[in-house]
Amino acid sequence: MHRRIREYPASGGVSTCAESFYDADLEIYGRRLLDAMSWHGVAMAEFRHDSRDGQFKLIEVNPKLWGSLDLALTAGADFPGDLCRMALGQELRFTDKYDQHLRYRWPLSISGELYHLKSRPLSFVDATVDFLNPRVKSNIWASDIGPNLVEMGLLARFLVSPKSRRA
Numbered sequence: 001m002h003r004r005i006r007e008y009p010a011s012g013g014v015s016t017c018a019e020s021f022y023d024a025d026l027e028i029y030g031r032r033l034l035d036a037m038s039w040h041g042v043a044m045a046e047f048r049h050d051s052r053d054g055q056f057k058l059i060e061v062n063p064k065l066w067g068s069l070d071l072a073l074t075a076g077a078d079f080p081g082d083l084c085r086m087a088l089g090q091e092l093r094f095t096d097k098y099d100q101h102l103r104y105r106w107p108l109s110i111s112g113e114l115y116h117l118k119s120r121p122l123s124f125v126d127a128t129v130d131f132l133n134p135r136v137k138s139n140i141w142a143s144d145i146g147p148n149l150v151e152m153g154l155l156a157r158f159l160v161s162p163k164s165r166r167a
Contacts, residue, residue, distance in 0.1 A: 001020065001021055001022055001023060001026055001027075002015070002018045002019060002020045002021065002068060002071055002072070003018065003019055003021055004017075004018050005017040005018055005019055005103065005126075005130075006105075006113065006116045006120075006123055006126070006127065007116065008111045008112070008115040008116040008119060009116075009119050010116055010119045010120035010123070013111065014067055014111045015067065015068045015071075015106070016105065016106055016109075016111070016112050016113045016115065016116040017103065017104070017105040017106070017113060017116075017127070017130060017136075018068050018071050018103070018104055018105075019071075019101065019102065019103045019104070020071060020072070020075040020098060020099055020100050020101065020102045020104075021100050021101065022096050022100045025056065026047060026056060027096075029045070029047065029056060029058070030045040030047075033045055033058070033061065034061075039063075040086075041063070041083065041086065042063070042064065042065055042079055042082075042083055043061055043062060043063050043064075044061070044062045044064075044066045045058065045060075045061050046058075046059040046060050046061070046062070047059060065079060065080065065083075068104070070104060070106070070139050071102065071104035071137075072098075074099075074102060074104055074137050075098040075099040075100075075102045075104075076097070076098040076099055077098045102137065103130060103133075103135070103136045103137070104136070104137045104138065104139075105127075105130055105131075105136060105137070105138045105139075106138065106139050107131070107138055107139075107140065108139075108140065108148055108151040108152055108155055109139060109151055110151070110154060112151075112155075113127055114155055114159075115155075115158070118159075
């Protein structure tokens with residue numbers, strides 16, 4: 001499970017910074033929902049917490065691997081590996097043994113942190129604190145910098161695009 005810390009667009013969209021956590025009620029809701037559909041495979045059930053009544057409300061179910069998969073993998077939840085094990089006929093057992101307080105950010109990704117900051121500049125301090133915190137992980141790896149260089153090129157194009165200035 002994870003919760004969005006920042007997203008783009010800032011009013012609700014893709015995670016630009018998220019944090020793993022665990023909530024027993026959400027496990028029950030998600031399990032009931034997927035069991036009712038006789039679901040077999042990966043899926044992400046997205047809920048929003050409604051501050052008016054304190055309840056979680058179902059937003060959508062995505063029957064695919066999700067954009068914030070980096071966070072799950074870094075936290076120790078190997079969904080792609082589990083999917084392969086399922087395809088091989090191996091039985092999987094539920095576990096909540098993953099880092100439940102891991103914060104992860106996508107600074108350069110399409111619709112990542114810098115896009116969030118462009119739409120919500122007041123988040124600059126929070127984003128900077130996360131950037132400087134060595135415990136906050138990101139999808140930038142010095143050992144595989146190629147994808148990050150491509151992302152920086154796309155980001156530069158976005159930032160100088162006349163179309164983006166209207167956002």
